[in-house]
Amino acid sequence: xxxxxxxxxxxxxxxxxxxxxxxxxxxxxxxxxxxxxxxxxxxxxxxxxxxxxxxxxxxxxxxxxxxxxxxxxxxxxxxxxxxxxxxxxxxxxxxxxxxxxxxxxxxxxxxxxxxxxxxxxxxxxxxxxxxxxxxxxxxxxxxxxxxxxxxxxxxxxxx
Numbered sequence: 001x002x003x004x005x006x007x008x009x010x011x012x013x014x015x016x017x018x019x020x021x022x023x024x025x026x027x028x029x030x031x032x033x034x035x036x037x038x039x040x041x042x043x044x045x046x047x048x049x050x051x052x053x054x055x056x057x058x059x060x061x062x063x064x065x066x067x068x069x070x071x072x073x074x075x076x077x078x079x080x081x082x083x084x085x086x087x088x089x090x091x092x093x094x095x096x097x098x099x100x101x102x103x104x105x106x107x108x109x110x111x112x113x114x115x116x117x118x119x120x121x122x123x124x125x126x127x128x129x130x131x132x133x134x135x136x137x138x139x140x141x142x143x144x145x146x147x148x149x150x151x152x153x154x155x156x157x158x159x
Contacts, residue, residue, distance in 0.1 A: 038069025
C-alpha cells in the first residue's frame with residue numbers, strides 16, 4: 001500500500017507590495033504549526049520516504065520544518081515548480097511520476113488545488129485543508145495509476 005500526505009503550507013505573511021506571492025515567508029506561528037504537524041505525522045505515518053514541495057518559499061519552509069521533525073534530511077526534499085498554485089492536472093502529473101520505490105510521500109503545497117485533489121482522489125467531499133492542515137490517503141496501486149477515486153482517506157486534520 002502507498003500513502004500520500006497532502007499538507008498545506010503553514011500560516012504566512014500577508015501579501016505585500018514589495019514581496020511576490022511566491023516569496024512570502026512563514027510567520028512564527030506558521031513555523032510552530034509545522035513543528036506540531038511534523039510531530040503528528042511522525043506518530044501517524046513514521047515511514048515517510050519522500051517529501052516533495054512547491055517551490056514557493058512558504059511551502060519550502062513548511063517542508064523543511066516537517067522534515068526536521070521526521071529526521072528526514074533537508075537536502076533530500078524535492079522542490080517541484082509544478083506544485084506552485086497547481087490545478088488538479090498538475091498535481092496528478094507530479095503524483096503519477098513518483099518512482100515506485102517510494103511508498104510513503106508528503107506533498108506540500110497550496111489551495112485550492114490540494115483540497116480539490118484530496119477530495120477527488122479519495123472520493124470524499126468534505127476535506128478542507130486550512131493552513132498547515134493535512135490528510136493521509138492510501139492507495140493500492142502504482143503511482144502512475146493514481147487517479148480520481150483511486151484512494152482511501154485514512155486521516156484528515158482539519159482544525
